[in-house]
Amino acid sequence: MDSKKSSKESGVSKAILVVGSLNADIIVEIHRMPKQGETIAARNDKTGYMIPGGKGANQATAIARASGSETSAKLSCVFGNDGHADELCRTLVENKVFADRGGLSLNATCPSGQAFIFLEPNGENSIIIVGAANNQWPKELHEDLKNAIKSAGAVLLQQEIPPRVNLQVAKFASEAKVPVMMDVGGEERTFPKELLESLELISPNETELARATGMKTDTKEQCVEAARELIKRGCGKVLVTLGKDGAVLVSGDTSEDVVEQGCWKVDPKKIVDTTGAGDCFRGAFAVAQAEGKSPKESLRFATAASALCIQVKGAQPSMPTRDKIVALLQQG
16 A cells, blocks of 8 residues: 555655444354354353444554554444444544544434354354444445545445445545555455456455455465466455464565565463454554555554454454554564
8 A cells, every 4th residue: 555655754644544334243252153043141141242343443443543643544434323323433532533423424314233243262253244324325425535535545445335335435546546455354245347456455364365266275375376366357466364374465476576474473362352353454554554664564563463452352442552562563
């Protein structure tokens, strides 16, 4: 995401704009997933609580917390008409995410989006998404959103809002010379050529990369080849997250166009929730790139952020502050 000058170079703070989902996450702690026709008890009587989430809001929060003086976070989303909406809005304000409810962000005549997250003892999770307000976008981009895109340092998209909205935003941003990064996480979808050609960077995990390309991604080498296939189809770069194996950024056909980053070591006993790890990684990577850091430095910054994230329960509450990220990086 380096097609525009960094805020450091221009001397002006740049907003990173996230266009995406906002959810009320309902966390249910379980010993295991139930079998068909089976009823089981939760493993914690205090479970079933609501935590603000949604990939869009998660990434905006990650950006806000990871930002220094050079970047800030904006979010364009759709709020529901239920009791969750006010709490979700308050949380965004507390996290210094500019959402501008009724302006940059819209209000729907249906409930807020929800995610039911089933959390196992090892920190792994299974998720059911209820789109609700996240699907209530207008047919055309509204003026506040267009203006925010034109003034943004970068735009981030995910797969939890209607695909037509992602395409409209990506094309408008591309025409405005604003770099667009798309997280493949969320609903499984295809990627039309006109969308790929509007993206400076697309970021799948290895499973999503296999679905997008129809190629094997069992090894890091296979992931690199599959990433190069996406580049041939039109996007600029591919950032593949590899779970415990870290991440790899691919920008071309030579070995010099491949940048690898191992996973930051975390004591398994300290891993409590991996729900927001991917959103944290991508948000922190966007901040580092907007600040003019090199690809290697950006990957290291993002990896440190996600290592901190998985040690805290809840998607948005787990997003680390910049001070904590910098402290971990200094530890080596």
